Amino acid sequence: MKRRADLELHLTHEDEAFRAEVRAFLDECLPAGWGTLEYEGPRDEASRVEFQREWQRRLFEAGLVAIAWPKEYGGRDAGFVQQMIYDSEMARRRAPDPINRSAIAYIGPTIIQWGSDWQKGHFLPRILSGDDVWCQGFSEPGAGSDLAAIRTRAVLDGDEFVLTGQKVWTSKAHLADWCYVLARTDPSAPKHEGLSCFLVDMRTPGITVRPLRQISGRSEFNEVFFDEVRVPRRCLVGEQNAGWRIANSTLRYERAGLSRTSRIERRLEILVALAREITVDEKPRWEDPIVREHLARFAVRVEALRNLAARANAASLRGASPGPEVSIAKLLTSELDQAMADYAMDLAGPYAALVRGSPHALKGGNVPLSYLIMRAATIGGGTSEIQRNVIAERVLGLPRSSGTGK
Amino acid sequence: MTRNLEELAGAEERRIAVREAAADFLRREWSLSSLRACIEGDGLADAPALWEGMRRLGWHEIDPFAAESEGSLGATQLCAIAEETGRALAPTPLVPCVVGRAILRGTQMARFSELAILAHGEGERTSDRLRTSAVAVEADGGFRLTGEKRFVPYGREAERLIVGATTRDGAFGLYEVEAETTGVDRRALRLLDGSPCAEIRLRDVDAKPIARDDEARRVLRDALSLETIARCAELVGVADRALELAVEYAKTRVAFDRPIGSFQAIQHRLVNLRAHVEVARALCQGAARASGEERSALASMAAFAALDDLRKVPEGALQVFGGIGTTWEHDIHLFLRRAATLTALLGERSGFREDVVRHLEETLA
Numbered sequence: 227m228k229r230r231a232d233l234e235l236h237l238t239h240e241d242e243a244f245r246a247e248v249r250a251f252l253d254e255c256l257p258a259g260w261g262t263l264e265y266e267g268p269r270d271e272a273s274r275v276e277f278q279r280e281w282q283r284r285l286f287e288a289g290l291v292a293i294a295w296p297k298e299y300g301g302r303d304a305g306f307v308q309q310m311i312y313d314s315e316m317a318r319r320r321a322p323d324p325i326n327r328s329a330i331a332y333i334g335p336t337i338i339q340w341g342s343d344w345q346k347g348h349f350l351p352r353i354l355s356g357d358d359v360w361c362q363g364f365s366e367p368g369a370g371s372d373l374a375a376i377r378t379r380a381v382l383d384g385d386e387f388v389l390t391g392q393k394v395w396t397s398k399a400h401l402a403d404w405c406y407v408l409a410r411t412d413p414s415a416p417k418h419e420g421l422s423c424f425l426v427d428m429r430t431p432g433i434t435v436r437p438l439r440q441i442s443g444r445s446e447f448n449e450v451f452f453d454e455v456r457v458p459r460r461c462l463v464g465e466q467n468a469g470w471r472i473a474n475s476t477l478r479y480e481r482a483g484l485s486r487t488s489r490i491e492r493r494l495e496i497l498v499a500l501a502r503e504i505t506v507d508e509k510p511r512w513e514d515p516i517v518r519e520h521l522a523r524f525a526v527r528v529e530a531l532r533n534l535a536a537r538a539n540a541a542s543l544r545g546a547s548p549g550p551e552v553s554i555a556k557l558l559t560s561e562l563d564q565a566m567a568d569y570a571m572d573l574a575g576p577y578a579a580l581v582r583g584s585p586h587a588l589k590g591g592n593v594p595l596s597y598l599i600m601r602a603a604t605i606g607g608g609t610s611e612i613q614r615n616v617i618a619e620r621v622l623g624l625p626r627s628s629g630t631g632k
Numbered sequence: 633m634t635r636n637l638e639e640l641a642g643a644e645e646r647r648i649a650v651r652e653a654a655a656d657f658l659r660r661e662w663s664l665s666s667l668r669a670c671i672e673g674d675g676l677a678d679a680p681a682l683w684e685g686m687r688r689l690g691w692h693e694i695d696p697f698a699a700e701s702e703g704s705l706g707a708t709q710l711c712a713i714a715e716e717t718g719r720a721l722a723p724t725p726l727v728p729c730v731v732g733r734a735i736l737r738g739t740q741m742a743r744f745s746e747l748a749i750l751a752h753g754e755g756e757r758t759s760d761r762l763r764t765s766a767v768a769v770e771a772d773g774g775f776r777l778t779g780e781k782r783f784v785p786y787g788r789e790a791e792r793l794i795v796g797a798t799t800r801d802g803a804f805g806l807y808e809v810e811a812e813t814t815g816v817d818r819r820a821l822r823l824l825d826g827s828p829c830a831e832i833r834l835r836d837v838d839a840k841p842i843a844r845d846d847e848a849r850r851v852l853r854d855a856l857s858l859e860t861i862a863r864c865a866e867l868v869g870v871a872d873r874a875l876e877l878a879v880e881y882a883k884t885r886v887a888f889d890r891p892i893g894s895f896q897a898i899q900h901r902l903v904n905l906r907a908h909v910e911v912a913r914a915l916c917q918g919a920a921r922a923s924g925e926e927r928s929a930l931a932s933m934a935a936f937a938a939l940d941d942l943r944k945v946p947e948g949a950l951q952v953f954g955g956i957g958t959t960w961e962h963d964i965h966l967f968l969r970r971a972a973t974l975t976a977l978l979g980e981r982s983g984f985r986e987d988v989v990r991h992l993e994e995t996l997a
Contacts, residue, residue: 370954372887395955440958441965506757506980514982568947571972572939572981575757576783579976584822585831586755586782594824597972598965601950602958609954611897627895 237307244308248290248315255284261320271445275325275401282324282356291354292330299338299350310536317488328397329353329360331483333406336423336476340464345425349404361402363393363426363450364473370395371612373408373477374417374470378452380409380424387411387424387462389432389455395606399435399448402428407452408473411466421469423476425461432456442598477608478549481556482538484607487531490559493566493596494528497521500573500588511573520569527562535559550620557613560603567600643708643921650709653689654716661685662722664963670723670826671969676789679723679828680744692729692742696858697923707858707920707927711865715913718869721970723827725749725786727862731855735794735806735842748808749790750855751832753783759983761856762849766797768805768839777807777839780832783977787830788818794842795834796852806848807839825966825973854924857931860979861919864934864942867974868913871945874967875905878949898952905948908941932987935978943968943975 237245259265268274285291294309295301304312315321324330334353337345352358369375378391389409399405405426412420426433432455437445464472501512501521511517538552571578574593582591604610618624662682669677686692696707710730717724725747732748742748754765766779777797787793793809793816809816815837821829843851879902882893892898915937919930946968950957957964 365955368886370887371892372889375887439960441960441962441968443960504757506982507759508756568943571943571976574976575980576753576976579783579823579825579829579973581822581824585819586821594972598968601947601965601968602955604951605954605958609951611895614897 237311241307241311244304245311245315248312251284251288251290252315252319252321255281255288256319256321260322278322278325279356279359281322282326285324286355291324292334295330295334295350295354296338299334299346300354306537313486313488313536314532317491320488320492325356325359325401326353328362328480328483329358332476332479333360333362335479336406336472337425337463339475340423340472342460344460345463349425358403359398359401361396361399361405361428361448361450362476363396363399363405363407364476365395366392367394371609373473374421376408376410376421378407378409379413380411380422380457382411382459382466383456385459386456387422387459389424389426389452389457391452393450393452394438394447396435396448396450397446399428399450400437404428405433405450406463406476408469411469415467418470420467421473422466423463423469423472424457425463426452426455426457427461430455430457440599441601442595444599478552480607481552481613482535484556484560487528487535487559490528490531490563490566493563493570494521494524496589496592497524497566497570497573500570500593504573504575504577504588506575517573524562524566524569527558531555531559531562550616553608553613553616554621556607557610557617560607561610564600564603567596571597647708647712647917651712651716654691654713655719657685657689658716658720658722662720664721664966667721667723667826667966671966672826673822676723676828682722683724683726683744686724686726687742691726692733694730696730696734696862697854707861708917710858710862711916711920714862714865715869715872715916718866718871718970718974719873721825721870721873721966723825725789727859727866728785730862731859732790732792732794734858735851735855736808744789745791747786747790748792748794749784749786750794750859751781751784751787751790752796752852752856753781753977755780755782757980759980759986761979761983762796762804762852764796764798764804766795766834768797768799768807769836770799775805775807775839775841776836777809777834778836779834781834782831783821784830784832785977786828787832788820789828793832795839796848797839803845804848805844806842806852808842809834809837809839813837823973824976825969827970827973829977853928857919857928860931860935861916861927863974863978864912864931864938865916865920867938867942867971867978868909868916870967870971870974871905871912871942872909874946874949874964874971875902875909877964877967878902878905878952882952892952901948901952905945908945912937912942929987929991932984932991936981936984936988939975939978939981939984943971946971
């Protein structure tokens, strides 16, 4: 693939050296054949997890796991340009995610912004090394879009908080060593004012994890039940009852993380490959002007989002809490990702109905599988509806719609 | 074709009566847990038993080309039933069975083991719906067929297959072959919604001619438009029920201390989805009432609208359910799978588009 226009920025010697370093690392560490459309990688979950752990260890050893984090916490203080280089090189080679991607992208930055010295000293290095795998316990069955409606209680008892409640959509909970939990510490306060954030050791007695099967057939999420789980006071993040502000900064980091564009770039490439491969009336779809119109539209948006998302991401990973603009990036990226997966179904025609294991399934049945998986893109990390509310209120400054709270 | 309002009202009454009977039957005889068994790979599960029940009600005997009268079930009623099987997500060979019988003029009993199925799809996609690459060779006073068919619903369950083929001198004909005979090789394709589908290879298979030349083309065209209309009707049913579930949920799920259905974002989404359903249903019913070339053009219109809009309905419904809608145990993905499968197998969009545009040209000329 040709070098992309954004890297034609005026790179300093330092930036050039950095790019060479990332490339050398990827050359050395990626498995042979990685990133081609044919490469399948580890299929079952256990080997996928093991692979991601190993990948994080290698990134860590090379000092490349969280380059935008401040130097004092193990990052490199990388600025926008280097983050762009990093993202773009990783995307170009389809590099896998480190096991702790979400912790690096949003839990770590939250601890950097709000955590105590002890929390920073203890947790940040272990997030980077991958020694601790993290999950995040925010959503509950009765509190998704309306996150502040959570009911999980944390009651101070001596020097410990006692947590009781249920979380849902907790990815990696079945693997996690630690969980970042939002809980209610003051039930008598207005709903946004009685919340606090905790760092909870998943080995504490009273925690039960139950996997949730998704419509794709995979199980990546869990329900997590807390039954009188005792959490030491030093694991409270920031001030007690200041949790809503802290959680919101985490959500912005999360949105920034969810708006990274490697996935939509990959999907665009897959679409183009499909369009070239699939024929109707013995002509590749790629030659059909209507198909070209669609692909051009997708390509233009992917290009725009690469810029938009890189900015949000770079600011976010530096620990500068990103603004509500990241909602725009998350909204557009997830909707585009989903739209492209939907369009792959249209392109594939009857072959869109053939699943993995069927004769003649396209690319191992990946077209319908991605279609199913992508339903969650506009739901997880804040639904499109919520992102639009946030943008309307905080970016455009429109009056709050009644009922949507803070 | 013009009809007086009284006739139309009578037809509408009969349509509603049939629809209610179908809904009632399916409520009693079919549950989504049986469908889950099909998707999890248990083959047909309870589908054959369901079909026997439908056959006992005489639904397989619908004559979709008959002029509608009080005594007979026509295409409008077929669509009404198909819409209900769509709503119930019931996998039945109703549509392929009626299509097959229409071509063969209703000679068969149509038990599950006696289905005669039109095998027309192929691996190579084409916008010319009548096209076939199968070849017929005259031999020993009969015909022998060679060709490959793909995406054939109930193709492995069928007793007989109906295949279009061309002879060496270019004459098109429709033929009937016994499915359990030398030279027929059938294998299952696995579909997203768990319904049965096959790929069929024919090598030098004995075949009985059904129709030739213009008559064969006309019969095939009519059969395919009928199939298109009925599948669209089924899609309308799938979409309609998925939307209904989302609407019910929007009334009860509370966020920000209000039912989510009170938020305009949700209301407008649901209204738009309802509009998709209404448009497609109106087109289906119009096409079902028409006949001949007019029905063919209207069927393509229904298909064009269905391809554009109907898969979006369960997609949008799932969005309203939010996280819970992305879980296996929730039913909404079953509707999504069925809608995506029906959409995928409906036919080439470019073919329908050209039909619509041709019709537009002709009506303006």
